[in-house]
Amino acid sequence: MELTNENVLGKIISEFGEENIWDAYNPDGIMTFTTNRETIVNLITYLRDDKELQISFLTTMCGIHYPEQKGKELCVMYQLHSLRHNYRVRIKVFIPGSDPVMPTMTGVYATTNWMEREAFDFYGIIFKGHPNLTRILNIEEMEYHPMLKQYPLEDRTREDKIDTYFGR
Amino acid sequence: MATENKTAELTEIEQFRKDHGLALQDEQQLTTLNLGPTHPATHGIFQNILQMDGEKIVDAVPTIGYIHRAFEKIAERRPFYQITPLTDRMNYCSSPINNMGYHMTVEKLLGITIPKRAQYIRVIMMELARISDHLICNSILGVDSGAFTGFLYVMQERENIYDIYEEVCGARLTTNMGRIGGMERDLSPKALHLIGEFLKRFPKVWAEFEKMMTRNRIFMDRTTDVGAISAERALSYGFTGPNLRAAGVDYDVRVMNPYSSYEDFEFDIPVGSKGDTYDRFLVRNEEVWQSLRIIEQAYKNLPEGSYHADAPHYYLPPKQEVYTNMEALIYHFKIVMGETDAPKGEVYHSVEGGNGELGFYLISDGGRTPYRLHFRRPCFIYYQAYTEMIKGGQLADAILTLSSLNVIAGELDA
Numbered sequence: 001m002e003l004t005n006e007n008v009l010g011k012i013i014s015e016f017g018e019e020n021i022w023d024a025y026n027p028d029g030i031m032t033f034t035t036n037r038e039t040i041v042n043l044i045t046y047l048r049d050d051k052e053l054q055i056s057f058l059t060t061m062c063g064i065h066y067p068e069q070k071g072k073e074l075c076v077m078y079q080l081h082s083l084r085h086n087y088r089v090r091i092k093v094f095i096p097g098s099d100p101v102m103p104t105m106t107g108v109y110a111t112t113n114w115m116e117r118e119a120f121d122f123y124g125i126i127f128k129g130h131p132n133l134t135r136i137l138n139i140e141e142m143e144y145h146p147m148l149k150q151y152p153l154e155d156r157t158r159e160d161k162i163d164t165y166f167g168r
Numbered sequence: 169m170a171t172e173n174k175t176a177e178l179t180e181i182e183q184f185r186k187d188h189g190l191a192l193q194d195e196q197q198l199t200t201l202n203l204g205p206t207h208p209a210t211h212g213i214f215q216n217i218l219q220m221d222g223e224k225i226v227d228a229v230p231t232i233g234y235i236h237r238a239f240e241k242i243a244e245r246r247p248f249y250q251i252t253p254l255t256d257r258m259n260y261c262s263s264p265i266n267n268m269g270y271h272m273t274v275e276k277l278l279g280i281t282i283p284k285r286a287q288y289i290r291v292i293m294m295e296l297a298r299i300s301d302h303l304i305c306n307s308i309l310g311v312d313s314g315a316f317t318g319f320l321y322v323m324q325e326r327e328n329i330y331d332i333y334e335e336v337c338g339a340r341l342t343t344n345m346g347r348i349g350g351m352e353r354d355l356s357p358k359a360l361h362l363i364g365e366f367l368k369r370f371p372k373v374w375a376e377f378e379k380m381m382t383r384n385r386i387f388m389d390r391t392t393d394v395g396a397i398s399a400e401r402a403l404s405y406g407f408t409g410p411n412l413r414a415a416g417v418d419y420d421v422r423v424m425n426p427y428s429s430y431e432d433f434e435f436d437i438p439v440g441s442k443g444d445t446y447d448r449f450l451v452r453n454e455e456v457w458q459s460l461r462i463i464e465q466a467y468k469n470l471p472e473g474s475y476h477a478d479a480p481h482y483y484l485p486p487k488q489e490v491y492t493n494m495e496a497l498i499y500h501f502k503i504v505m506g507e508t509d510a511p512k513g514e515v516y517h518s519v520e521g522g523n524g525e526l527g528f529y530l531i532s533d534g535g536r537t538p539y540r541l542h543f544r545r546p547c548f549i550y551y552q553a554y555t556e557m558i559k560g561g562q563l564a565d566a567i568l569t570l571s572s573l574n575v576i577a578g579e580l581d582a
Contacts, residue, residue, distance in 0.1 A: 027514040058406055060544040086424050111406030114552045137233040153245045
């Protein structure tokens, strides 16, 4: 079967129901949709094992922080690739910043082990069931998660780079 | 550093083992060996705490992050054109590929089309970078197995490639090559001459290097069946590039999702079978020949035309024009002051880097800086599998496995 965004999405929705798959759009040719954390592991396992789809290569995953979205502050993005059909799909899961818990994907893809550690390190997302969820790139003693938007890169007391000077 | 017998109080080493989930030995006399962070054979800064049973590796705990420079965080505070210097510090053996991969990602976001000539120049530069990356990797593999001469011999050629870089962009290692929208300058006659000379001279050098290594009895004994990984495990670990092709999966970004006119060129994808160190060596060797083929085709058929796209709002104009042309001065000022906003959007673009699929995931919220830029770094993915690959092997094999994986610390940590 020729994989197109429509029939892949139809297949996924018929498998998991419309209440679990929403916000499908196509920003750069890669179909992107949102699901919830209860569905994500089953969904990615299904995409991997389905004989027709064979979307069985996890290209990358990362965290994103949207502080202004109340109740959906953190996002985890998974991007998968079907090497057989050369078809990519991107799946997002939004989780509240007060409860940053995600199920681990290490049972499905070995590669997610370090990627999840990186997401934990940068964003504080806790992956339930991860075999060794420790910081990976930053030191263990670090007390915050540096990629969150509330930690600006530059010293806030600096005055020489404020937007006013640049006409912004 | 042999460990003591177990006492009521845990020794420091035993406490470490307990903390890292390593077995506390009862009868077996294990040795803890600290390989790294600054060991000459690790080619970079990463630590491996090995549990050795004699010469055999029982377990390994890798620690990374020694050269973590928070590029993803820095990128969120910089205008798009200022992120280029960050990218070439990732895989510093093939900087132009990173630069151009990033530029293509931003061009995808902006919807800019690049003229053919600029695309061909990019292809030439990317393939030169691939050659320099592979020749470093393969010759260092020789050094790690005890053959120093080949390394010195091909290193001269890497210098020649760096001369070409210098002629094209002014820098040798951290190249900052190209601009969003094309190249910063056209290929000068001298650069064309240097590339032509390189194409004449390099095949002889590489053939000689191959002659020394490929069928060398000692080298084959040291590398065959060492650090092997099956295709299935490699895919589960997310391997791409030469290391995945050595395991027998012919996935190449240049063929599957062609970018920058790669569809115009004829080249083959070398594929291994066993996924061991020797296969990885052979795949990289063959890729050098294929890269030479691509450069020859691009060099012969270099189209006429402009070397950059007509995108004044994003293309940083050449300095000479800034000094002589009013529009260029205005646009230069606007770009440098970060007054040009990118459109809202979300793109992923990947290129075939020296090590595998180098991907850039970029989210723009319509501001002058990316909202989020994530690098899909192949080395970060390879190094996870390293523990699995060296278990049960010998220490000397672990060194060779690491060399053949070609893990670059800058890309590993970003």
